[in-house]
Amino acid sequence: MNAQQRERGWGEGYGPQKRNGEWEYARFNGDGSRNNAPVEACFTCHLQQRAQQDFTFATWDYAQTRR
Template sequence: MNINFFTPLSLFVFATTLWASSDTATERYGERFVAYAQVNRTDGTYRRMLTTPDVLETVQNGLPLPDGTRVLMETYYSEGEISTVFHKQKVDGRWQYGSFNGDVDLSTRPQASCLSCHAQAAETDFTFTRPALEGASQFGLSHFLCDKPGRAPCALEVYRRERTQ
């Protein structure tokens, strides 16, 4: 009798659990977040993108990002030191944005400056790193190189390229 204990879903859950328990996971923002992408910039700064494990599972099942989805972007201007954390949350089908340095504040609101910039990523649900998010459980933390300095957004093509590491 041949019994198959592993289904695609059970393998996905197992892989996600292993990956989410690695050093890419943190609870420093009041709940469990997992880093899925790091964007290195030519000026030596970098950004690390995080979301919750349930969002990873949703995306891996081919579903759109649901209300309640949170995406955090930690900015680093020197190695290992988080500067500002920018974040967004999907509320009633629309993205709201916020940021903080120091004390965690995950409150969000519609912000025209954020919305106008993220409009460039309309085809990926206003989420520049959506392609990296889709491959996160399969590849773990993906690294990308962006030639734009500071807060300028990288082109969507950056996240569709081969990972640098």
């Protein structure tokens, strides 16, 4: 499972090619333990054309892209 969370000051260490506001991303296993797999794809996908929506996706957006 992938997750994202935003906190004040998060993301300040990233350059403009990766920065998604104050969001951080993580992956978790089914038992809730942290999965240390790379999250680069999360940054890349959320950065594309999403600044106007605070770098988030709605379920509707996701469903529409899968049609």
